[in-house]
Amino acid sequence: MVTPHPAPTRARRARSVPLRHVAPGLLRDPVRALVGFGERADGEVVRLNVGAFRPYLVTDPDHVQQVLGDRADNFGRAGDGAFWGPLRRLFGDGILGDGPVWSDSRRILQPLFTARRVESVLPRMAATIVDAVAELDAPARAGRPVDIGAEQARIVCRAVMETFFGDRISAADALRVIQAQDAIATSVIPRVLVPFAPLALPMPGDRAFRDAARRIDEVLTPAVRAARGSDGDDVIATLWRGSTADGRPLDERQVRNDTVAMVAVTTETTVNVLTWLWPHLARSPRVAARLQEEIDSVAGGHPVGPEHLPRLRYTRMVLDELVRLYPVGWLAPRQVLRPTTLGGVRLPAGATLLVSPLVTQRLARHWDDPDAFDPDRFTPERVRARHRYAYFPFGGGPHQCLGMHLFYLEAQLIVANLLARYRLRVRSPRLPAVQLAAALRPRDRVELDVLPAHAGVVA
Template structure:
């Protein structure tokens, strides 16, 4: 695909231009001409399965890759890298994120989330507008910092970290757009990036260092687990890898839920039939009492709504990979050293794989329709060995937040339109999502 067909759209509306690249590819492996940088775009589910699962050892996260190189200055070597550091960190952290352990925490999460959501009562009584992005960040931080970090990170500090992460998401875009530029060459956003990383280190490093002395006596919060953990060959992590994994875990346990749920409210406003079905299920399943873990498996339509949000707005919207050895994907030779671009944003919106892909339709995730769909047509959390550790946590936490908010309130958007997509390190709405709330009948439990 020549530069003249790609560049104008990327400058005008990057999200739409990327999806159009996928549409023009018709599922074939194509090479994008971005000047001196020419990655292969892989969009077909069968080809994605080869790259992400069957030959995952050959397609690695490159330290100097398209998206990872600028972000590596924040996350360093650890759970979000590759090779030995990734293996060591995942070996230590995975027990914290098994389905069984997360399920055991659901009732505690539900209580914390209910308390955080109840703080919106004053706004609901006064009719004051509420920024759902900000409020969801507060709710998520309250739950995650208590349950996974044992309140070692305060909610105000966690909110400052969220703000710094948001700055980072925007400031790295010039380097993602110009991936061949050396890090030594100054670019717009570099100064903001450095300040935001310093803010995160100023907040987290003292906590990480203090936790080293108490780790043996502490419980199984993330930081203590990192200090106590042993790698497969029996080593302990050094301070910087504990720091890197703490930063990564704060980001990954909060960012997905906050970002994805921000899109929910405009879509419910635009699709009242979906909102009615969602409210009916939540009221019927939860009844008059508090929400508990036992309710969640019955919130089937709510889960479909979340899957549809993840289809349209996958938080990990771009997964670059580096080919270690030569390979053939979809009949196309991939030379060693080539960059492969995999994008859930593109595949999830291609008409070749989805009927009316631009329409918000949770029914496309009804069980009978999912069974007939390729596993890699919908992969918002990646796939293969690098599939996100926090996937199960996202679904439980998001179900709890959606059910708690809609049991307690009804809402109206101040600006009843779908915000456009701003492409950053994570997808963001172009406008703030502000709502007015009012108490729902019987929804104060």
């Protein structure tokens, strides 16, 4: 007897979330609204009515895996889409784009960010971080509070510029670039919210965008030109030595575009996400005590170097939980290239999909008490039991962030060296508000008092 195959499920239209529900929520509290839409979708692909713009929200890990990984060739990073279009004015085509130009850039740059290569530069990076952290002795001695976001930016810029840019860009100039990137991240939001507006139509934020882009070029274009024909394994020299798939050398514009992108990729996540750590530790004394105990046990009050990292397991779990709640790359929009179905929903060619780790990583159907700060979610046993795409703060598939491994090692070194040398006390345990910009960032400053961890540290 032949058992008949079940009849195929017919594709259906997506449920729509009406404008009267979408618009007020996004205006009041966009993070809570987006997570709320994801909760109500209950794993389905739904359509958000945002007036003339009606994207599909994709939140289920199985569906995310298909979009970013298994079927990525049908879901493109559309260069002129709602999200990438405005940013393309800064980054151009290249490592943050798609297609053949992206493929060339990825092939050229990936060897610089393999685990083996990153670990080979760790001794130099660690020494730079130790020196940069020690500069907090001055405010500790004076009893002066510090803006920890600004201090982290200073530490990261020194470490990254020396290690990955061969000192072609000074730490001071890199800070100028980061400040300009902050301005750009917020200036593009009007265009992201009104994606159908042509670039020729003036919009709020356009002038701030142009001014910030000019400041970035004033710093980076001379560095790019000076590196042409030079030796070295830094990012800019590597780009100049690179070639396209058909053997042509990269032109100055692409080297410039990828340099701008790589400065952002190698600094932004560490600078922004660590700012949320300190209020969370103040609000979670158990987590703070366990983290401090591990660092004291491993480092014994001495500077933390690469040799200590394998034993900083709880520190790594703390960072995993931090980027669960605050994935800097919070949105990964995609465009449907050919008509298809996803989760039984018909998707026409040209449709925009919104894939967001910020949403999926805060859904109660995948995470117990999702708003709580709980690093124990990342024990090996719990990680193995979870869907691979329930947690994807650095994206996935062919476009997974090149700097992921760098972030974890660099952030562990920064956090561990800060807590080995000082006791940091937040002036207010209030969590900074989340600002949804081109990249997620804290809206508020976090001020800390810096106290020596051991007698004699601050002479």
